[in-house]
Amino acid sequence: MGKSWEQLEELQPTVLKMLKNSLVKNRVAHAYLLEGIRGTGKREIALLLTKSLFCEAIIDQYRPCEECNNCRRINHGNHPDVHIVEPEGLSIKVDQIRNLQVEFSKKGLESLKKVYLLVHADKMSVSASNSLLKFLEEPNPGTVAFLLTEQPQKILPTILSRCQILTFHPLSPQVMIKQLVENGVEPQKAPLLSQLTNSLDEAQNLNVDEWFAQAQKIVVKLYEVLKKNPLEAMVTLQADWFSHFKEKEQIHRGLDLLLLIFKDLLYIQLDRQEQIVFREESERLRQFALHTSGRRISDQMSAILDAKRKLERNMNPQLMMEQLVLKLQEGSSFV
Numbered sequence: 001m002g003k004s005w006e007q008l009e010e011l012q013p014t015v016l017k018m019l020k021n022s023l024v025k026n027r028v029a030h031a032y033l034l035e036g037i038r039g040t041g042k043r044e045i046a047l048l049l050t051k052s053l054f055c056e057a058i059i060d061q062y063r064p065c066e067e068c069n070n071c072r073r074i075n076h077g078n079h080p081d082v083h084i085v086e087p088e089g090l091s092i093k094v095d096q097i098r099n100l101q102v103e104f105s106k107k108g109l110e111s112l113k114k115v116y117l118l119v120h121a122d123k124m125s126v127s128a129s130n131s132l133l134k135f136l137e138e139p140n141p142g143t144v145a146f147l148l149t150e151q152p153q154k155i156l157p158t159i160l161s162r163c164q165i166l167t168f169h170p171l172s173p174q175v176m177i178k179q180l181v182e183n184g185v186e187p188q189k190a191p192l193l194s195q196l197t198n199s200l201d202e203a204q205n206l207n208v209d210e211w212f213a214q215a216q217k218i219v220v221k222l223y224e225v226l227k228k229n230p231l232e233a234m235v236t237l238q239a240d241w242f243s244h245f246k247e248k249e250q251i252h253r254g255l256d257l258l259l260l261i262f263k264d265l266l267y268i269q270l271d272r273q274e275q276i277v278f279r280e281e282s283e284r285l286r287q288f289a290l291h292t293s294g295r296r297i298s299d300q301m302s303a304i305l306d307a308k309r310k311l312e313r314n315m316n317p318q319l320m321m322e323q324l325v326l327k328l329q330e331g332s333s334f335v
């Protein structure tokens with residue numbers, strides 16, 4: 001079953017308020033462009049509105065009942081008048097749009113309504129875009145289009161101008177934490193995930209990812225060893241880090257985690273405990289925070305950000321990490 005109106009309203013209050021108004025006032029547009037980064041609820045909200053349009057027992061003129069035959073078939077992806085088009089391979093091809101047009105030239109199978117969703121609408125080929133444009137220029141009454149995209153700048157302006165644009169904002173960390181916990185993520189783990197991604201799906205995947213669990217341990221270990229002498233830190237890099245963080249994306253993830261440890265130390269010093277994300281390590285981090293200064297922590301954070309920039313410029317990752325570790329150790333007194 002899809003998420004309820006109330007759940008999605010928490011994710012995207014502005015968008016849902018607008019859609020509610022259109023439904024209640026019977027002013028649903030012919031075409032909507034839903035734009036926003038991954039994981040912001042575009043597809044779920046497009047399907048929610050689709051249910052509102054087809055629902056046989058609509059509540060307060062806007063909320064789908066989730067129980068009638070139409071709601072259930074939309075949730076199961078088998079309503080004959082609801083079509084979802086996604087890229088085949090790298091793009092949405094002209095034939096996919098033509099098939100849609102043929103389909104839509106027939107009357108709705110069960111009513112006059114028809115809805116289509118174009119997922120990753122920015123991936124339409126030029127001929128697909130032109131074909132869609134004609135379709136949008138002569139909308140059939142009762143037809144509603146949802147174009148979903150993470151990259152609205154790649155969509156033809158002539159198409160944009162025929163759509164009502166709905167902007168989906170990234171989830172705030174608070175909303176993200178709440179949603180993660182509702183989806184079964186341990187409350188101790190949700191804050192860290194909420195800092196690493198704006199996508200609920202990605203956060204949930206990370207939560208059960210073995211590589212990620214191990215990555216956190218290695219990062220904490222590296223942090224601890226920074227207090228020791230440079231040789232030991234290099235040994236840890238060789239023994240644990242390089243074999244785990246191989247791809248560029250993985251190294252970025254590792255550096256992001258390391259950055260979050262320093263951020264936590266800063267929060268501890270500022271007495272903003274509720275902001276700590278490494279909850280499971282918070283006792284140990286409190287001890288560490290006693291032995292450093294805010295100034296030093298912010299220098300260390302700049303060094304990590306600098307390392308991420310070097311990585312982007314394709315510096316050798318091994319060299320980059322060694323330099324970073326030495327930099328992070330500057331000013332500490334080795335035993």
Ligand SMILES: [Zn+2]
Pocket residue numbers: 054055056057058064065066067068069070071072
């Ligand atoms: Zn219903």
